[in-house]
Amino acid sequence: ETGVTQSPTHLIKTRGQQVTLRCSSQSGHNTVSWYQQALGQGPQFIFQYYREEENGRGNFPPRFSGLQFPNYSSELNVNALELDDSALYLCASSLVSGGATYEQYFGPGTRLTVT
Amino acid sequence: AQSVTQPDIHITVSEGASLELRCNYSYGATPYLFWYVQSPGQGLQLLLKYFSGDTLVQGIKGFEAEFKRSQSSFNLRKPSVHWSDAAEYFCAVGVASYDKVIFGPGTSLSVIP
Secondary structure, three states: OOOOEEEOOEEEEOOOOOEEEEEEOOOOOOEEEEEEEOOOOOOEEEEEEEOOEEEEEOOOOOOEEEEEOOOOOEEEEEOOOOHHHOEEEEEEEEOEEOOEEOOOEEOOOEEEEEO | OOEEEOOOOEEEEEOOOOEEEOOEEEOOOOOEEEEEEEOOOOOEEEEEEEOOOOOEEEOHHHOEEEEEHHHOEEEEEEOOOOHHHOEEEEEEEEOOOOOOEEEOOOEEEEEEO
16 A cells, blocks of 8 residues: 655745646545645645545635646645745645545655745 | 643653643544654654544553543553653644644653663
């Protein structure tokens, strides 16, 4: 069974640029959630995708957007990067089946630094 | 609004000593509650979860947690800490469903040999 994988591991961008982070779900999972973890803080929920549609969003501006693909992998896109976007971005996958949601599994994260 | 507090930013214990990490939550309905552990450079690993039934929950690595509705608490315990338990611990509450989760700020655990 393959776990949740994320790419790249580390990324350095300049303020104002755009970035795309990628996540491959664990085998058999159909839901992906993205979290932002600033240094020294707990993760904050950005949004969730289920069946290729956004299924809930946290308190993040529209310049944070995402996609989920038919194979349930996902992308997180951030436009017009700001210094405060520097953080560890975590992807988590889970299975929704028969109306029930099961445990979510986290990837190792992508460390984004904005200079 | 839903929130999670972890009063202890950092805790240091001796190897072999007992451990209790505190967690309080604010949520109107019956909560889904979780404890996660994060080692440096690693993702989050689920230690245990509660959403109904017995209020004392057993998890992996010898951890347990007790849900106390009257105190809005979900404290994590371990009877004997190992050096490998040094990590960041996060308490979290599930909002609306199992997988939209609000995390606390975390407690950093150091273990003295």
